Amino acid sequence: MNQIPILTLLLFLPLVGALLLLALERREGMARVVALCIGLLETVLACSAWFCQCNLPVANAPKGFFLFEDLPWIEALGIRYTIGMDGISLLLVILTALVTVIAMLTSWRSITERVSLHYLLLLAMESGIMGVFLSLDLFLFYLFWELMLIPMFFLIFIWGHGRNIYSAVKFFLYTLIGSLLMLLAIIGIYLIHGSQSGIYSFGLSAILGTQFTSATGLWLYAAFLLAFAVKFPIVPLHTWLPDAHTDAPTAGSVILAGLLLKTGAYGLIRFGYPLFPEAARTLTPLLIVLAVTGIIYASWIAFAQKDMKRLVAYSSVGHMGFVALGIAVWTPVALSGAVLQMVNHGLTTTALFALVGMLDERTHSRQIEDYGGLWGKVPLLSAFFVLFAMASAGLPGLNNFVGEFLILAGSFKVAHIATILAFIGVILPLVYTVRLIQEVIFQEERRPLTLSDLTLREISILAALAIGDLYIGLHPAPLLEILKTPVALLTGGSP
């Protein structure tokens, strides 16, 4: 057992930072710096967890978890403070820390009102997301699941533009209805497990073996699936996403796409499938159909978008469709691909939203038809734009290709037709991405634009993400190595 409670620190450092910012209400410059320092510290902490993998096996911890903390919390209800980290959580925790720092940097200049509150919410959200990725107690998980909703709501709401109230409320209600039904399902599991074993507990490892009758299991799983599918988002529950993205401030979009969407997928991997293997198998065809529909439909719609942010938002829906497919077929290769794709999507989409935000800051327009001829004017920005757009389209050598390839390779054996159809979904992004690059970067200038190239702050944001993209694209082996044990354990093989 390690002496330093790294996980607790990871969970509460941002929250402590948020409280600190409460005191810095009026000193905005200071608030920015403090928030960034906390964010960087959190990133260092997250990366240091990487080196704890040799801990295995940890006493009392479920298999595959190399960091584990377990304390009683609300004993009257059998609720414990159980948090743990395995390979899947590790990657997502590092992603969370990184994306939060990037979100802070992207809003460095663009947020001028109520700065402290903005950074406070970013930090609070980071805590919530960390909690979702680390909780091994269903009640705790639900708590963090709801906790991350509130800061996001306010981010869209206060600093958003356009129809931000509508979008914020829509986002809130969609996710809330899903998660409230999940809460009922959680209570249901708790009671069924309690009456079977006599021990009332919300702990994941305690509940895992619970037997449900097939009808009960199906209903409970459906409630979980609904909550996760809204966050995912799986077509047809995706309609909140383009609105929320379009009207959110850049930092909001970055966190929404980079992190919040991952929580749905993570929930399905950590809780949905393991708790209800039978029900999950029954609904797998449905999930596969919805995933493939999502991939093709979203790419199709993305092609028609005039607003760059909306285009990236729809491309997100498509990419998350791949993740859904990878989880649905539940084979080791596809599942590793799905987790990897979550990280990839986090990096690439974050970069694209950041880029659109940077353009928006300069010209106050996100319409594709306002741009053109950027290559000659702002070469650095254009180069990054092309790089990330191509990564998003799945160019070999860049990260998304690896993830999509693994998902398709893993699912072909299980679902032929779906995989073949999903291949179309690999091609379609290429179409709209090439169009985007052509119109924005290479085409002749359509409107005289006064643009300045990237500042050092912006270069560091994009460079960090580009390094990540290239690294995963060229050498994904270390990441796959981390995922090997947890994925094998989840899919029922031996590590």
Next chain:
Amino acid sequence: MDTIAIPAINLAVIAPEVVLSVVAMALLLINVFVKSEQKGYLGYLSIAGILGTLLMLIPAWGSSVEGFSGTIIQDNFAIFFKVIFLISAAMSILITDKYLEREGCNQGEIYPLILFATVGMMLMASGTDLMTIFLGLEVLSVSLYVLAGFNRNNIKSNEAGLKYFLLGAFSTGFLLYGMALTYGATGTTKIAKIASYIAMNGVSSSNLMLVAGMILMSTGFAFKVAAAPFHMWTPDVYEGAPTPMTAFMSVGPKAAGFAAFARVLLVALPALKPEWSSLLWVLAVLTMTVGNITALYQQNIKRMLAYSSIAHAGYILVGFTAGNAVGTAGILFYMLSYAFMNIGAFAIIILVGKKGEENSNVSDYAGFGYRHPVLGIAFCIFLFSLAGIPPAAGFIGKFYLFSGAIQAGYIWLAVIGVLNSAASVYYYLRVMVFMYFKEPTEDFEWVKLTPAFVLCLLIAVIGVLVPGVLPGLFLELAQKAVLM
């Protein structure tokens, strides 16, 4: 000649009530000698009385003492509720003084009236005889009729008082008739004896007189806790009554109604459980749905919170329908947290309001969050708790209530409750929309915090957050309290 057996009186059981009544009567006398601009001191005296009563109650926790030949009892259940009543009375008194000054009806009688109402509520929670419960209810109601119409210069307040009186008297009639029928069916008004009579003589749902008694008593209580379809008086009375009294009425008397309702149904009539739980099922669904849907359309924030309080009665009825230990403990926990969050919210409404009950539309809150960041955050905490979003106490309370319902097999009731809870989020969020998004049209300079308000808000925030984050202790107390 036989000696007349004098029943054991055991004054210790009602000592807290006696103390509070004495304080109230003393205040009535003192009031005569206090100048009108110094009436606020009466408030502090009454709070001292409440604190004294609290100090007498707390050592009694854990024991169960009967008195007055079994017509009254001091058990954990009663004590838990009494603490809720006292807290809500004290918090309401803290926010009363400034309001009365602003509205120009600074009459000192309001404090003794609040205390008398509290005594009534305490008797209701303690009553183990239908007559004691009825007496408590009358003491409570008569005080409340006056309190609702206390702002006699305001026509809406007059309307509220009169309306509450007429409908309240009407509902009392139902209750009394139900009690009479129950007495007719079982030959006793003592709660424990009703249960044992039913058990011994095998009286069941085939006994129409008993069933009718149960239904009529439920109707009477449903009026008191403002459950749909007996909720019609609530919005008008809550809107018209002086705001601190609305805060008080929406918490204390509701809790008292539930305390007596629970004791009658759970202890006296467990034999009729299939009947009353299906009755409550319908009441719960109607109450939640009517409350929430109507609240969606309200422009006046007091009216909105009135409908929201109807909805909250519905959530509590969900736990009540379950009729098991978890659900009943949920009622207790929820009432406790509801006291803090609702009175906290009303305190902010009083601060934002202007003379003559002006400035109480949702749209008047435009920009309030910018002008007063700390008050804005406090209001958000209360609203989030009312909406049942973690980590506020409102979430744990709802969680517990719905757990009870699921455990008892009322899955659909829980689903309807959860969907209702999601719908309710919308109108609470709407207030926040105005607070933070709309451009400020006012400078809110009249919003001045007095120490009493700071104290009330501080208690409310702590009362919402502590049971929300560390509910263990409070849940244990609630669980111990339901072992009636």
